[in-house]
Amino acid sequence: MVNYQSCHLDGIFAALSDPTRRAMLRHLSSGERTVGELAAPFDMSFAAAAKHVKVLEEAGMLRRRIEGRSHRCRINAGPLATANRWLAYYERFWSMRLDDLENALVRHAGKRKRK
Amino acid sequence: MVNYQSCHLDGIFAALSDPTRRAMLRHLSSGERTVGELAAPFDMSFAAAAKHVKVLEEAGMLRRRIEGRSHRCRINAGPLATANRWLAYYERFWSMRLDDLENALVRHAGKRKRK
Numbered sequence A, B: 001m002v003n004y005q006s007c008h009l010d011g012i013f014a015a016l017s018d019p020t021r022r023a024m025l026r027h028l029s030s031g032e033r034t035v036g037e038l039a040a041p042f043d044m045s046f047a048a049a050a051k052h053v054k055v056l057e058e059a060g061m062l063r064r065r066i067e068g069r070s071h072r073c074r075i076n077a078g079p080l081a082t083a084n085r086w087l088a089y090y091e092r093f094w095s096m097r098l099d100d101l102e103n104a105l106v107r108h109a110g111k112r113k114r115k
Helices: A006-017 A019-028 A033-041 A046-056 A078-088 A091-114 B004-015 B019-028 B033-040 B044-056 B077-089 B091-114
Strands: A062-067 A070-075 B061-067 B070-075
Touching: A006 A019, A006 A046, A006 A078, A006 A091, A006 B004, A006 B019, A019 A033, A019 A046, A019 A062, A019 A070, A019 B061, A033 A046, A033 A070, A046 A062, A062 B019, A078 B077, A078 B091, A091 B077, B004 B019, B004 B044, B004 B077, B019 B044, B019 B070, B033 B044, B033 B070, B044 B061
Parallel strands: none
Antiparallel strands: A062 A070, B061 B070
């Protein structure tokens, strides 16, 4: 039951389950950042922030290049696309819910007109 | 920084980070199941499987109704849609990657033609 894709999804969703890591990804969405810049907004030690960066890196969502003494990070969207594809299977369920809502509203509007 | 929506996403992504829970959701996608039916395919105790069901329930992805002695479960897609909306923000990154690939292929095809 466990295969490469599944293990990969474990790491992707686990990485996304933390608000600091999600905020770091959002920060990276506007461009490359050093680990220090990624750590700055958070009320935590540099070491703690660096651990979050490491989790994102291990899940494949962050690429790092070393330039002298600074580690420059950028977003890598592949794993986010993988998560998105996994979720897409369930889209019919929330689409159905919206269809149900729309049908209910149409019926409701019809009843009001007839009154 | 931490708000209701963010806490909700923590639970949603954490629930999705486990292959047993993802498999249970897939099972529920074809219809209502008892906790016993959800537990059956897995090589684990009923109690362990029931804990996974509880995690899905707490993340809002599973609704349970009690009918006599059996707990009947069904999928609730709202939180999956929430996760999908969060991921949608990053779609431009993987779309860009595909555009880059397409452009590279077009250039490559152009070069081959000229040879």
